[in-house]
Amino acid sequence: MKTKILKSVLPVFAMVLAAGLAFANDANTFSDPDYYNNPLIPGVQVITSGVDCPTSGKNPCLYNGFQVYDDMNLTVEKRFD
Numbered sequence: 001m002k003t004k005i006l007k008s009v010l011p012v013f014a015m016v017l018a019a020g021l022a023f024a025n026d027a028n029t030f031s032d033p034d035y036y037n038n039p040l041i042p043g044v045q046v047i048t049s050g051v052d053c054p055t056s057g058k059n060p061c062l063y064n065g066f067q068v069y070d071d072m073n074l075t076v077e078k079r080f081d
Helices: 002-024
Strands: 034-036 046-047
Touching: none
Parallel strands: none
Antiparallel strands: 034 046
């Protein structure tokens, strides 16, 4: 009797647990915004979405063709080494 109940309840519990953990892991969250400077727009622009960063080499990250920075003062270039 215990085995029959355990065999029917355990898969349901595993599915509920997996669904709950899937919502807890939000991989698309951007914790820190990035910045760039478009000379045609006054001020520093904030990027809240993803940027076009190469996955290899020491090439800079770009957003609409502009260099992306990690800080608002535009001193630390965003790079993925």
